[in-house]
Amino acid sequence: MKRVSLVLILAVAAGLSIQTAHAQTLKTVTDRGMLSCGVSQGLPGFSAPDDKGNWTGIDVDICRAIAATIFNDPTKVKFVPLSAKDRFTALQSGEIDVLSRNTTWTLSRDTSLGANFTGVTYYDGQGFLVKKSLKVNSALELNSASVCVQTGTTTEQNLADYFKSNNMKYEVIAFGTADETVKAYESGRCDVFTSDVSQLYAERLKLSNPADHVVLPEVISKEPLGPMVRHGDDQWFDLVKWVLFAMVDAEELGITQKNVDEMAKSDKPEMKRVIGTDGNFGESLGVTKDWVPRIIKAVGNYGESFDRNVGAGSKLGIARGLNQLWNKGGIQYAPPIR
Amino acid sequence: MTTGPRPRPPQFVARLRHALGGRAGWSGFALQLLFVAALAWIGYEIVANARANLQSQRITSGFGFLSHNAGFDVSQSLIPYSGSDTYTRVFLVGLLNTLLVSIIGIFFATVIGFLVALGRLSPNWLLARISGGYVELVRNLPVLFQILFWYLAVLAALPAPRQSVSLFGAVFLNNRGLVIPRPIAEAGLAAFALAILAAMAGSLVLRSYARRQLFDSGKRIVIWPYVAGLLLGLPLLAVLVFGGPFTFEWPVLKGFNFSGGSRVIPEFVALTLALSTYTGAFIAEIVRAGILSVHTGQMEAGASLGLPRGSSLRLIVVPQALRVILPPLTSQYLNLTKNSSLAVAIGYPDLVSVFAGTTLSQTGQAIEILAITMGVYLLISLVTSAIMNFYGWRIGRSLGA
Numbered sequence: 001m002k003r004v005s006l007v008l009i010l011a012v013a014a015g016l017s018i019q020t021a022h023a024q025t026l027k028t029v030t031d032r033g034m035l036s037c038g039v040s041q042g043l044p045g046f047s048a049p050d051d052k053g054n055w056t057g058i059d060v061d062i063c064r065a066i067a068a069t070i071f072n073d074p075t076k077v078k079f080v081p082l083s084a085k086d087r088f089t090a091l092q093s094g095e096i097d098v099l100s101r102n103t104t105w106t107l108s109r110d111t112s113l114g115a116n117f118t119g120v121t122y123y124d125g126q127g128f129l130v131k132k133s134l135k136v137n138s139a140l141e142l143n144s145a146s147v148c149v150q151t152g153t154t155t156e157q158n159l160a161d162y163f164k165s166n167n168m169k170y171e172v173i174a175f176g177t178a179d180e181t182v183k184a185y186e187s188g189r190c191d192v193f194t195s196d197v198s199q200l201y202a203e204r205l206k207l208s209n210p211a212d213h214v215v216l217p218e219v220i221s222k223e224p225l226g227p228m229v230r231h232g233d234d235q236w237f238d239l240v241k242w243v244l245f246a247m248v249d250a251e252e253l254g255i256t257q258k259n260v261d262e263m264a265k266s267d268k269p270e271m272k273r274v275i276g277t278d279g280n281f282g283e284s285l286g287v288t289k290d291w292v293p294r295i296i297k298a299v300g301n302y303g304e305s306f307d308r309n310v311g312a313g314s315k316l317g318i319a320r321g322l323n324q325l326w327n328k329g330g331i332q333y334a335p336p337i338r
Numbered sequence: 339m340t341t342g343p344r345p346r347p348p349q350f351v352a353r354l355r356h357a358l359g360g361r362a363g364w365s366g367f368a369l370q371l372l373f374v375a376a377l378a379w380i381g382y383e384i385v386a387n388a389r390a391n392l393q394s395q396r397i398t399s400g401f402g403f404l405s406h407n408a409g410f411d412v413s414q415s416l417i418p419y420s421g422s423d424t425y426t427r428v429f430l431v432g433l434l435n436t437l438l439v440s441i442i443g444i445f446f447a448t449v450i451g452f453l454v455a456l457g458r459l460s461p462n463w464l465l466a467r468i469s470g471g472y473v474e475l476v477r478n479l480p481v482l483f484q485i486l487f488w489y490l491a492v493l494a495a496l497p498a499p500r501q502s503v504s505l506f507g508a509v510f511l512n513n514r515g516l517v518i519p520r521p522i523a524e525a526g527l528a529a530f531a532l533a534i535l536a537a538m539a540g541s542l543v544l545r546s547y548a549r550r551q552l553f554d555s556g557k558r559i560v561i562w563p564y565v566a567g568l569l570l571g572l573p574l575l576a577v578l579v580f581g582g583p584f585t586f587e588w589p590v591l592k593g594f595n596f597s598g599g600s601r602v603i604p605e606f607v608a609l610t611l612a613l614s615t616y617t618g619a620f621i622a623e624i625v626r627a628g629i630l631s632v633h634t635g636q637m638e639a640g641a642s643l644g645l646p647r648g649s650s651l652r653l654i655v656v657p658q659a660l661r662v663i664l665p666p667l668t669s670q671y672l673n674l675t676k677n678s679s680l681a682v683a684i685g686y687p688d689l690v691s692v693f694a695g696t697t698l699s700q701t702g703q704a705i706e707i708l709a710i711t712m713g714v715y716l717l718i719s720l721v722t723s724a725i726m727n728f729y730g731w732r733i734g735r736s737l738g739a
Contacts, residue, residue, distance in 0.1 A: 084699060092397060114396045144593035159410075172412070232394075
């Protein structure tokens with residue numbers, strides 16, 4: 001009953017504390033010597049422990065990058081695996097400092113949870129996974145199907161909307177965790193497994209015979225995934241926001257894990273600002289001048305992190321698509337560091 | 339006999355004073371009042387503080403969300419429900435699903451428990467060993483594991499909808515559940531229902547008549563042929579005169595699933611099965627303890643009266659054992675109800691799954707929703723306890739007489 005205990009913490013924290021928890025997250029983290037980061041319970045490419053028990057993934061990299069800016073050590077992160085249902089409560093109650101767990105940015109989540117999204121790490125959309133043997137080529141052929149879905153996600157509502165607006169009937173079976181959902185799909189309880197497309201690719205790898213399953217072409221929703229922090233601590237909000245921006249900007253400028261030391265010698269004004277040899281951008285964020293090189297040395301730029309975790313260099317092999325930089329046909333765009 | 343004046347009955351005020359303040363009298367009463375006031379103040383402070391803090395953290399609070407649209411669907415609902423209904427409706431759907439699985443689970447757990455207990459006490463060596471093995475196996479495995487086992491076992495054993503096991507082309511069994519024709523009410527339904535009620539009333543009257551005859555004159559009247567005749571004959575007559583009570587909507591395979599007909603979903607079957615076998619094992623031990631607590635002399639007395647073993651058990655031992663059985667039995671019923679919240683693991687839409695799960699994560703109002711859910715479980719448990727206590731009180735009264 002992890003959730004109940006989280007809620008109790010929240011209730012007690014809200015009910016008894018005179019001083020609310022939203023004071024100085026950066027200071028708290030620095031004093032603790034460890035960043036507490038909420039991640040998924042194991043979603044390959046985004047956040048999953050590898051065979052040595054190290055967490056890897058694009059969401060994990062965000063947390064490692066934040067830790068790098070503060071401690072100059074990307075390993076000073078405590079990863080807290082959370083189910084979809086528990087994630088917001090864990091953030092509200094202060095158990096974690098940042099939630100980096102493939103979470104869709106929506107208006108209601110931004111306004112009613114006492115938390116804020118800091119940016120978009122991955123532009124995703126909801127899709128459908130079916131068995132090839134069903135010979136279905138389009139989501140519009142799914143009338144009367146049984147659909148497995150993970151509870152506590154935006155997926156459930158998108159699904160209802162999509163079937164309703166296309167006048168199709170369906171049966172939904174909602175499970176607590178992704179693993180249970182996939183197991184039910186594999187056992188034949190459902191014809192369809194629906195989730196964010198990136199997750200479908202990741203979960204398909206876990207099936208006993210991935211080649212027997214196909215992701216349908218329709219993408220029925222916008223799912224911009226990004227990190228979240230508690231409302232009311234602007235300094236912390238700025239830091240988490242700019243860590244992602246710095247990774248995107250670094251890719252745009254061609255700073256990579258390999259050439260970052262070389263680039264530090266550059267005397268291009270733009271490069272000097274990013275590297276930190278000019279200006280005091282890092283200090284105004286509450287960290288050190290060399291915050292960007294620290295990030296790049298720890299996890300690489302956005303493109304490197306993408307390739308290593310979900311892109312061409314990973315098992316998932318997802319194309320950059322929307323997540324390509326804005327000047328290369330995608331929509332990943334970061335404000336300038338100046 | 340003692341002599342002397344009878345003691346004066348205590349005055350009303352004195353009695354009140356004693357009831358409110360105990361031995362300390364009025365000062366004790368004042369102290370208690372103060373204590374209650376302090377508790378109320380602490381409670382108020384917690385609620386007010388929580389509200390203020392949630393507000394300053396910009397976390398929405400309050401119960402306004404209950405009238406918002408839910409926007410998601412549920413796989414099993416006892417009342418009409420669609421995605422455009424409110425969260426209140428979702429709450430009711432979840433609550434009814436929880437009650438359904440609890441009541442049916444309690445029924446089967448009780449039956450299993452009594453049968454296994456009697457089996458374990460049976461002089462038949464094999465039956466006793468099998469019953470004992472069942473208890474030791476089932477009660478020592480975690481219930482969540484058993485729920486998952488039944489779910490995956492049930493699913494794995496069943497075919498896909500297109501290869502359904504069919505019974506007379508009307509009932510279909512597949513991994514989407516058991517599909518049966520759905521009865522639709524017709525004009526003859528009222529007469530049919532009345533006929534059944536009349537037959538049942540008639541049977542009860544017959545039974546009490548037969549009992550009185552047995553007690554008054556020792557005459558044993560065999561009533562079951564008459565009862566059977568009543569229960570079958572009257573409804574049949576009603577159907578012949580007024581027409582059939584139902585027509586049926588037949589299930590048809592259409593696309594991926596059957597459309598039409600009613601369906602029992604496998605999640606429900608697996609959950610009921612797991613909960614009733616698991617709780618049944620505990621109940622078996624409780625019942626066994628209860629029966630063993632009745633002195634063996636009672637059984638021997640029954641035998642010496644010439645009663646068969648079954649009758650001695652039913653008429654003499656079990657009623658006495660019930661006094662011992664009831665309190666722990668109530669706990670098991672409450673356990674079963676609470677364990678039904680594990681449903682979320684296999685996708686059965688119970689209260690915790692649809693309300694404390696989906697609704698919570700969509701609205702983010704954890705404190706309110708968890709408070710409502712806890713309140714509901716508390717209420718269900720208290721009502722169950724009250725019913726069982728009433729039953730226990732009746733048994734105690736009839737035995738004490």
